[in-house]
Amino acid sequence: MSRTKRYEQLRDLLAERIHQGVYRCGDRLPSVRQWCQQQGVSMTTAQASFAALEAEGLIEARPRSGYFVTAPVNNTPLPQRSQPEQRPVHVSRWAQVKALVVGSSPQQIRHALANGLPDLRARTLLPLQRLLTQSQRQASLTHFAYDSLAGDAELRHQITHLMSHSGCMRHQDDVVVTTGCQEALAIALRLLTQPGDVVAVDSPAFYGAMQMLEARGLKALEIPTDAEHGISLGALELALEQWPVKAIMVTPTCNNPLGYSMDDQRKKALVELARRHDVAIIEDDVYGDLAYAAPRPRSLAAFDEDGRVLLCSSVSKTLLPGLRLGWLAPGRYRDRALHEKYVSTGSSATLAQSAVAEFMARGHYARHLTAMRRQYRLHRDQMRAWVHQYFPEGTRVSVPSGGFMLWLELPERFDSIALNQCLVEHQLGVAPGPLFSASGKYQHCLRLNFASTLDDITHAAVRTIGDCAREQLARRPESKAIRIRHDGDKSSSTSGLI
Amino acid sequence: MSRTKRYEQLRDLLAERIHQGVYRCGDRLPSVRQWCQQQGVSMTTAQASFAALEAEGLIEARPRSGYFVTAPVNNTPLPQRSQPEQRPVHVSRWAQVKALVVGSSPQQIRHALANGLPDLRARTLLPLQRLLTQSQRQASLTHFAYDSLAGDAELRHQITHLMSHSGCMRHQDDVVVTTGCQEALAIALRLLTQPGDVVAVDSPAFYGAMQMLEARGLKALEIPTDAEHGISLGALELALEQWPVKAIMVTPTCNNPLGYSMDDQRKKALVELARRHDVAIIEDDVYGDLAYAAPRPRSLAAFDEDGRVLLCSSVSKTLLPGLRLGWLAPGRYRDRALHEKYVSTGSSATLAQSAVAEFMARGHYARHLTAMRRQYRLHRDQMRAWVHQYFPEGTRVSVPSGGFMLWLELPERFDSIALNQCLVEHQLGVAPGPLFSASGKYQHCLRLNFASTLDDITHAAVRTIGDCAREQLARRPESKAIRIRHDGDKSSSTSGLI
Missing domain, CATH: 3.40.640.10 (Type I PLP-dependent aspartate aminotransferase-like (Major domain))
Incomplete structure (x- = not known):
């Protein structure tokens, strides 16, 4: 881990500035010449650091214009501090956990975003x-x-x-x-x-x-x-x-x-x-x-x-x-x-x-960890950008300091278990929030795995999940009210349910 | 398992007769000619069945005399029906189990007779x-x-x-x-x-x-x-x-x-x-x-x-x-x-x-089981024979119907944990009886593993264990009495301790 090359250091420095919002999506980066002067390195080294970031999809070269930031960086707010029941409760929810862990096949994309697998293809x-x-x-x-x-x-x-x-x-x-x-x-x-x-x-x-x-x-x-x-x-x-x-x-x-x-x-x-x-x-x-x-x-x-x-x-x-x-x-x-x-x-x-x-x-092991930390950090940013782009307004997203899991908090009336039901036909799924609570909290939250390659298929999957979430929120008050009416309880107001 | 050859059937038949005591140690078996006439098989087949038993060490050929039984078969009595505490008790004895299972090395002969390993060299x-x-x-x-x-x-x-x-x-x-x-x-x-x-x-x-x-x-x-x-x-x-x-x-x-x-x-x-x-x-x-x-x-x-x-x-x-x-x-x-x-x-x-x-x-797996059942049955008989030969008079021995474990019951005053202490210097050990009881019963019992090759080293080991057991029994009343005297209780008679 100590043998990081100079171009790698510059690459990481640039990446970090992008993530910090110094350079935002669409911004032009300093030219290679400026960059090597600023950093006191050779043109070859400066060029290599840009090439590496380009290979990672964080920036792109536009002919005769220079390098531009492609990964949108967002300032989506963090999930709020949790407010669970402050008394000891028994745990349940085995049925939902079982659905996630029994007979799960890692080949299915459905599973890939919901499960706890690292990238096995590294x-x-x-x-x-x-x-x-x-x-x-x-x-x-x-x-x-x-x-x-x-x-x-x-x-x-x-x-x-x-x-x-x-x-x-x-x-x-x-x-x-x-x-x-x-x-x-x-x-x-x-x-x-x-x-x-x-x-x-x-x-x-x-x-x-x-x-x-x-x-x-x-x-x-x-x-x-x-x-x-x-x-x-x-x-x-x-x-x-x-x-x-x-x-x-x-x-x-x-x-x-x-x-x-x-x-x-x-x-x-x-x-x-x-x-x-x-x-x-x-x-x-x-x-x-x-x-x-x-x-x-x-x-x-x-x-x-x-x-x-x-x-x-x-x-x-x-x-x-x-x-x-x-x-x-x-x-x-x-x-x-x-x-x-x-x-x-x-x-x-x-x-x-x-x-x-x-x-x-x-x-x-040390070399592998270095590579995975880097990959997962890049994936984190990409996944956060997609979530920002496709998920309903008001969605809050975690900023993981490590690992490969993103936690999303949607508006309170959102139901992540209903989302999964809707995602079945798309062969997709997420880890719904209530699994992570003893008292069935976090119904409006969900977890996404971003370990594996963030390719077009994953991109489309995240978009589909975002679309389903939007649709649910758009429909939700009405459909809930209808369900309540079927149950024969007409006194409950729709707004009371949200 | 169904493709057992004719000579193998004859081999097993002969082996069973030896184990049943029809032919005892030192007895001469029928001649090859008699055997092939009795069984209606060719000389080649009859000869092969004898050769197989000879290879297993159960019989030996003596020039110009024929085949003789070598494995002594004994009629050592079975262990008695156990008489444990007939009330629910908490289990202890972890210290002794730990000594058997923590950091045990299968290479040590010490472990080989005491542990639960099958034959890994099959x-x-x-x-x-x-x-x-x-x-x-x-x-x-x-x-x-x-x-x-x-x-x-x-x-x-x-x-x-x-x-x-x-x-x-x-x-x-x-x-x-x-x-x-x-x-x-x-x-x-x-x-x-x-x-x-x-x-x-x-x-x-x-x-x-x-x-x-x-x-x-x-x-x-x-x-x-x-x-x-x-x-x-x-x-x-x-x-x-x-x-x-x-x-x-x-x-x-x-x-x-x-x-x-x-x-x-x-x-x-x-x-x-x-x-x-x-x-x-x-x-x-x-x-x-x-x-x-x-x-x-x-x-x-x-x-x-x-x-x-x-x-x-x-x-x-x-x-x-x-x-x-x-x-x-x-x-x-x-x-x-x-x-x-x-x-x-x-x-x-x-x-x-x-x-x-x-x-x-x-x-x-089926082929392996067939081979191991046969090996373990032969080992059982050899191990019982050795125990009969070297262990103190009054030792009772199980007749396992399968597996590779022998249970020995010695006279009541025998102490299997003390035996293990005595065996340390010989780099040997057994599984002492009290491990197999919640209430610390079976102090006078022990278990021997007979899975692995019963070679000269194992033979010598069993003999040594038998010798140590004999010595303990010979010494025991006296040494116990001395210990009691050290404890200051002179009223206990020696015989009362046995």
């Missing part, structure tokens, strides 16, 4: 494919014995190295390899809670984590969360004073679905708050390594001094989810974490562990 | 290695997306085919692929119980299942179990009348550790008993396909008419545990099973599923 993943084949060919059958319970030692070593980039220093014996981040989260929850307990969560939150609460019979206490700054520490403190909270479960870096990363100061304050109330924190860091900023933001675990932060992550968002390879750094709960791992799935599959360890050790 | 596994490499090489990276939650459809189809051999007819949509049998059992338990509930189990029982009860805060109600007939249906019925049992968890076929297979009549009665008391049954069938008899015994699920039997299995005992590939046939609990699977580990790893499906579809 060139920087190819060495992993080779290493997997190589490991498989070289592995004797005895390699497929039960692995040691904590996982492959070399992989755990590489994971501690990776964690150190987030400021979290742990020994490889303090890492337990798991079957994806999902198992890490599930183990952490089982370590800390009994059925009926209350868990404080940021809101909206990853639906997989919500469903875990449901399955364990836990109550979710959803804390107001801001699309820029993350979970409200004030509201959390009040909640900790008021309710017997057994654990705090948050995604403070490259949050799914909101995209924010809490800053260091607020992360430190969150850990301190948990310490004062003697509560453990489950930190979902699964998108943390995809932060666009380098070095990546620190994890909560980096501020943890007494082992109360249980860090959960995986390679499902950075490499290949089908490897089912994650990890848990369980802090002070290590021994019980091993027990929970044992009774959950026994040891982990052996082959993928050694191939991924090798992929990391050879530096492929 | 030639009939080689096609699987090729298929794994081939799948890996041919798989594009998009193959590593999240799999559908229930697992690979082709694999589920093959699994239903396999289950049909045990008389259990289920559709592939009624199968959920899991991360090993461990996850299948864990999901089944979570479906049926809440912390504090009572689960009836056969006793002794697999320590992994015991630890699951512990982790979920369940109480085990251990039911007396017979080394020949399995769980006592009378005792179970009394227990169901007396306690609020939420699930029955049993391993009725090729039981681990006792080795018995319940007969059809008793299996049917067990399912009927569960129906009358409206209790679900978790059936661990992980060794069932390794039954020495062909066709394999029926599963409990085969007698299940209302979906109350949740069948759990995997390829960890038949193929490679490091693949972490198992399944759950959850009966009437399918939808909730998918939910539990989702919140446990999400979908399963993709690659191993397609390779194993192909291994099954091409008939390799």
Whole structure:
């Protein structure tokens, strides 16, 4: 990552200025000659930086006129701070989550915008494919014995190295390899809670984590969360004073679905708050390594001094989810974490562990992360531009600091589940907002995945979704009123429903 | 399996007669000429059947005298019917289980006799290695997306085919692929119980299942179990009348550790008993396909008419545990099973599923099972012979009907955990009896694995373990008395301790 070339630095600088709105869509950029004088580089270097941006579709060359910004940059407002129910509630919504995760086929475009898949076609993943084949060919059958319970030692070593980039220093014996981040989260929850307990969560939150609460019979206490700054520490403190909270479960870096990363100061304050109330924190860091900023933001675990932060992550968002390879750094709960791992799935599959360890050790992982961060940042801007262009007026959009998820907040009368019904005939779909809430909030919100190539098909898909959303909003008051009349309740006024 | 050649049939017939004690160690077998006249086969065929048995070490040729039986066959008595605590108790013993499963290295002979590994060096596994490499090489990276939650459809189809051999007819949509049998059992338990509930189990029982009860805060109600007939249906019925049992968890076929297979009549009665008391049954069938008899015994699920039997299995005992590939046939609990699977580990790893499906579809799995059943049966007899030869007088030994585990019951004053301490210096170890009980019973019992080649090293190891056991028994009354004296309790008589 340190070997960034000069032209790449200039390319990034230009891109950032475009994203900051210094140059807007349609603006002419400085000429190549001006640019190389300003930056003190050769014409070749300056030209290369423009060519790179052109290849990415951010700018275009017009003959005899120079370079112009093509990606429209917008100032669409951020989603508002969430206002969930401020009391512990049981989670439901399995039917809708199931529709999203059961039998989903990644080939369908329908799924591509709704699901949680990273870009699996990235060139920087190819060495992993080779290493997997190589490991498989070289592995004797005895390699497929039960692995040691904590996982492959070399992989755990590489994971501690990776964690150190987030400021979290742990020994490889303090890492337990798991079957994806999902198992890490599930183990952490089982370590800390009994059925009926209350868990404080940021809101909206990853639906997989919500469903875990449901399955364990836990109550979710959803804390107001801001699309820029993350979970409200004030509201959390009040909640900790008021309710017997057994654990705090948050995604403070490259949050799914909101995209924010809490800053260091607020992360430190969150850990301190948990310490004062003697509560453990489950930190979902699964998108943390995809932060666009380098070095990546620190994890909560980096501020943890007494082992109360249980860090959960995986390679499902950075490499290949089908490897089912994650990890848990369980802090002070290590021994019980091993027990929970044992009774959950026994040891982990052996082959993928050694191939991924090798992929990391050879530096492929760092190179891959650099490429993906860059790709996803560009995709973020393109996707935000499309949303701005095609979605109804009043739509608010997140500005993710990493990862590949966009959160949209439409006018309050909008219904994202009805949108999905309308999108079936187009073979399209989105992740509807209520999945991300224990109490069925966020009906007017939805999440879009922008990991894969933003080609004409995706462009058309986003336009179609935007059109359907507009149509729904245009129709909505009338159709709702009709439905109510069918139900025989004539007293409800239309406006009361919105 | 149907293409067994004539000489193989004769080989098996001879082997069975030896095991039945018709020919005992040192006896001369019929001459080749007599044998071919008796059986109406050619000299070549008769000669081939002797040669095969000689290659297996069961008989030996003595020049100018004929063939003689070498494997000593013994009539060591079976372990007695267990008499566990007949009240629900919490499970403990994690420390000892951890010693067995954490950081265990399959290379160590210490581990080989104590662990749960099948023979990973079997030639009939080689096609699987090729298929794994081939799948890996041919798989594009998009193959590593999240799999559908229930697992690979082709694999589920093959699994239903396999289950049909045990008389259990289920559709592939009624199968959920899991991360090993461990996850299948864990999901089944979570479906049926809440912390504090009572689960009836056969006793002794697999320590992994015991630890699951512990982790979920369940109480085990251990039911007396017979080394020949399995769980006592009378005792179970009394227990169901007396306690609020939420699930029955049993391993009725090729039981681990006792080795018995319940007969059809008793299996049917067990399912009927569960129906009358409206209790679900978790059936661990992980060794069932390794039954020495062909066709394999029926599963409990085969007698299940209302979906109350949740069948759990995997390829960890038949193929490679490091693949972490198992399944759950959850009966009437399918939808909730998918939910539990989702919140446990999400979908399963993709690659191993397609390779194993192909291994099954091409008939390799059936061929492999045939070879392993035969190998394990021969190993069973050799291991029983060694135990008879080297272990203390009064040792009782199971006669497994399948799988690769032997259960030994020594005189009551014997301590298997102390034995393991004594074996450390020899770099040896066994699975001590108390791991298999919730209430710490079976201190005088132990389990030996006989999956791998029974070579000189293993022979010497069994002899050493036998010697250590003898020494302990010879020393035991005296050393216990001394310890008591150190504790200051001089009133206890030595004999009272035994």
